[in-house]
Amino acid sequence: MLAAGARAQSAPPVIRYATGGGFGSSEIETVIFDPAIPRAALPRMGKEYELRLTYTAGTPQAAALLAAGEADMATLSCSAFAAGLIKDAFAGGLSVISDNYQDGVPDHATNGFFVLDGAPIRTANDLRGKTVAVNAFGSAVDLVLRVYLKRNSIDPRRDLNMVEIGFPSIGTAIRQGRVDCGCLVLPFEAAEMNKGGLRALFTSTEVLGPSSVIFNVARNEFLAQHPQAVRAFLADYVSGLAWLNDPANRKTVVSVMAGLTKLPADMLDSYVMSNKDYYRAPDGRVEVEKIQKPIDALADLGLLPRALPIAKYVDMSFLPKG
Numbered sequence: 001m002l003a004a005g006a007r008a009q010s011a012p013p014v015i016r017y018a019t020g021g022g023f024g025s026s027e028i029e030t031v032i033f034d035p036a037i038p039r040a041a042l043p044r045m046g047k048e049y050e051l052r053l054t055y056t057a058g059t060p061q062a063a064a065l066l067a068a069g070e071a072d073m074a075t076l077s078c079s080a081f082a083a084g085l086i087k088d089a090f091a092g093g094l095s096v097i098s099d100n101y102q103d104g105v106p107d108h109a110t111n112g113f114f115v116l117d118g119a120p121i122r123t124a125n126d127l128r129g130k131t132v133a134v135n136a137f138g139s140a141v142d143l144v145l146r147v148y149l150k151r152n153s154i155d156p157r158r159d160l161n162m163v164e165i166g167f168p169s170i171g172t173a174i175r176q177g178r179v180d181c182g183c184l185v186l187p188f189e190a191a192e193m194n195k196g197g198l199r200a201l202f203t204s205t206e207v208l209g210p211s212s213v214i215f216n217v218a219r220n221e222f223l224a225q226h227p228q229a230v231r232a233f234l235a236d237y238v239s240g241l242a243w244l245n246d247p248a249n250r251k252t253v254v255s256v257m258a259g260l261t262k263l264p265a266d267m268l269d270s271y272v273m274s275n276k277d278y279y280r281a282p283d284g285r286v287e288v289e290k291i292q293k294p295i296d297a298l299a300d301l302g303l304l305p306r307a308l309p310i311a312k313y314v315d316m317s318f319l320p321k322g
Helices: 004-009 059-067 078-086 140-151 167-175 189-193 204-208 220-225 229-246 247-261 265-269 289-298
Strands: 014-018 050-054 073-078 096-103 111-116 132-135 161-164 181-184 196-201 211-219
Touching: 014 140, 014 229, 050 181, 059 073, 059 211, 073 078, 073 167, 073 247, 078 096, 078 211, 078 289, 096 204, 096 220, 096 229, 111 140, 111 167, 111 247, 132 140, 132 167, 132 265, 140 204, 167 189, 167 196, 167 204, 181 189, 181 247, 189 204, 189 265, 196 204, 196 229, 204 289, 211 229, 211 289, 220 229, 220 289, 247 265
Parallel strands: 014 050, 014 073, 132 161, 132 181
Antiparallel strands: 073 211, 096 211, 111 181, 111 196
């Protein structure tokens, strides 16, 4: 009995992690912690922590799992993070602990809202009466769309029809005429651009400039209870990202992304982990101002009841030093 108890006590903590609706390039932790990535790239997994991933449809669902105590860590967007904090939805509070990817960084990829190349939609005003798709209401791309519409005096509830469609299906929905406009993120944007026939109406860069689109968060209670497990997870996150960026591992990385996304490997190979891909901080650190800027934009336009001083909710101390 004592031996069994000792074994149970030595078992590493389980991190219940909720993804934010993306996978592959648009949510790199889904690649880093894919079972096909060699465990040598993640030397602490299974020893200092166990990871249980829950795949969600979007960051609002991930935020709901955190609020319900059904997730310890997650990928969240600025909008889901700020809205939850303002509502005091997360018992004990929530902290940003690392970067995931950033948009609008010069010489890197940016998300965009696309229409058919021949569509008579050239300006924001042309979206009146049209149907526009995002992956989930309250998600990172939904934030960009609402800021764009608000700045152009368009009411998303009155002037157009907004619908939710999963990222992999938005390109097809545009081509089939089920929606007039929709957001494409990598890797699906690259796949649709290879097919031709679509053009960008506007991009996230044009709306917000450089910004932190999604980032990794943790419940403060979990940080206090299992600090070493969080440090180990983030150390593996950073070492895993370095492994993905190593040209010697490119074939495996492309193969893993192809399996996740069901997209052709040769298309993925054209941009993955290059300057055609999203920018990701190699040390995992996120810049506070890149979170603050979109949250301020939401508050200024009345899309949040107030702004938040984001520096109070960012804790980079769990990342590897140096």
